[in-house]
Amino acid sequence: MKKFLVFLEQREGIVKQSSLSAWNRVQELAALDGNSVVAGILAGPVDTGQLDGAMAGDGVIYHAGEDGLGVYNQERYTRVVADTFTREACTDLFFADTVMARDMAPRLSVRIQASLLSGRTTLDGDDGVSRRVYSGSFQASFVPTRQPRIYILSSSAPVPAFPDGGRINFIDIEPQQWTVEDLFPMVRRIIMGEGPPDVAEARIVVAGGRGMGSAEGFALIEQLASLLGGAVGASRTAVDSGWRSHAEQIGQTGKTVAPALYFACGISGAVQHLAGIGSAGVVVAINSDRGAPIFDAADYGLVGDVHIVLPKLIDLVKEFLKKQ
Ligand SMILES: Cc1cc2nc3c(=O)[nH]c(=O)nc-3n(C[C@H](O)[C@H](O)[C@H](O)COP(=O)(O)OP(=O)(O)OC[C@H]3O[C@@H](n4cnc5c(N)ncnc54)[C@H](O)[C@@H]3O)c2cc1C
Incomplete structure (x- = not known):
């Protein structure tokens, strides 16, 4: 039995559309595979009610809702995701292709000794991914040989419509004792105001x-x-x-x-x-x-x-x- 873990990225408490898209695509993969379960990891204070009806399939979401995870911090996020991945005996970790994912995934691949397939990949099933190379001139397929595996999926594929949503259970993760906090102080917090959507997420x-x-x-x-x-x-x-x-x-x-x-x-x-x-x-x-x-x-x-x-x-x- 495989256990897929999807990183659900939030900004200002709002889970990104690209993460929901990644979740739904991983659910499709699990349904094809027939021998997999899907779980999510969400870091930071988030009102999980916003996810009602937005997520396909069944699954559990591990939620580390402590205030200290409200803003992205490479070390803290890496630790929360790595600990959850290991504790829950997950086999594959999925990210939407975002700046945060590109920052965190290589670090995680070292931490959990996983192969990393990055760069706007598309899931092919059978553990493989494909990716456009040479400025989109060719489509190359990759199959990782090492377990576990981390995938960064093309973030902006449309979210499939799942009108009824799935049955999602939330499990709170206990706050952690941070010891390296001061190594990564927040210098300045820039809050994006109301405005046009991000170009990578816009319809x-x-x-x-x-x-x-x-x-x-x-x-x-x-x-x-x-x-x-x-x-x-x-x-x-x-x-x-x-x-x-x-x-x-x-x-x-x-x-x-x-x-x-x-x-x-x-x-x-x-x-x-x-x-x-x-x-x-x-x-x-x-x-x-x-x-x-x-x-x-x-x-x-x-x-x-x-x-x-x-x-x-x-x-x-x-x-x-x-x-x-
Ligand atoms: C390694 C590398 C990475 C690159 N990455 C990117 C990338 O991420 N994104 C990217 O976009 N490019 C990238 N480029 C650059 C790319 O090769 C092109 O140079 C660039 O996309 C051209 O931009 P453009 O179409 O705006 O300009 P141009 O190629 O100059 O085209 C302008 C167009 O506007 C039309 N036009 C002019 N005036 C008018 C008018 N009044 N009304 C209507 N049409 C008009 C012209 O007919 C022409 O077709 C990269 C290049 C390299 C080498």
Whole structure:
């Protein structure tokens, strides 16, 4: 019998959508396998009521709800996860692909002597994973030979709909005695305010590239994203030009996104950019060059100047929303 443990990441007490997606995908894997159970590990004070109906299948979640785990701390989190993994005799540990996971997983692989398969992997079943390599040009399959195993899953695959939710039991983990606390003091706490969703988690992403012309040109992108309740994304060129922050960069050296709807505005569609949108649902490209490679990856293409097309699109969306 295998026991899968899924790390459920929270920020400000809210469990991340990418973790719920990872949980649900691991439940699918367990259902296929037929000989596995799924458990979760949640660190930090969280109102677990928010998880009602959001999680598929049955399982148990170990909750270390102490205040000292409210904010991510590499050493404390590693210890809580490693202790739970070992104590509960788990066989596989799963993370959604987030900055926190990339920080913690290598440390954990040493702590619990596990093989680590990272880098936006997709589960293949049979213990294997596949991953795009060489800027998305090839799909490579990996099968870890060493047990136990840690997987970092592509974080932004859509969450399957499980309307009835699962039967989840919560087990509280006793607060720990921290002795290394002072080695990792919190220097500054930055609280993200209310605002647009993170580009890696958004259901709709409106992204702009060099074709937007300037930082000011992104006002159109922001306007459309805000009307649609989506997030702003950017190509590396837009980021390197200082028009947008790196947190919004999509692609090989940025974030992987999987929104239901993706707008690429003034983006050529270089392989390094496409590497980040492989899991997007409907792709709409707006580009003045009919031969731009982005049109090969798009479901809908609009040939035209973004400065003409986007204002018209924004007006249409406004009109549509007024009628709702
Ligand atoms: C190792 C490595 C990693 C990389 N990682 C990333 C990454 O993570 N993400 C990423 O995006 N790139 C990445 N790149 C860069 C990538 O190769 C491209 O250079 C970049 O994606 C191009 O950005 P762009 O499409 O905005 O600009 P361009 O390629 O210059 O394209 C601009 C597009 O806008 C169109 N356009 C111009 N004006 C208008 C207008 N007025 N209206 C409509 N369309 C217009 C043009 O026709 C053109 O197609 C990486 C490169 C390397 C080598």
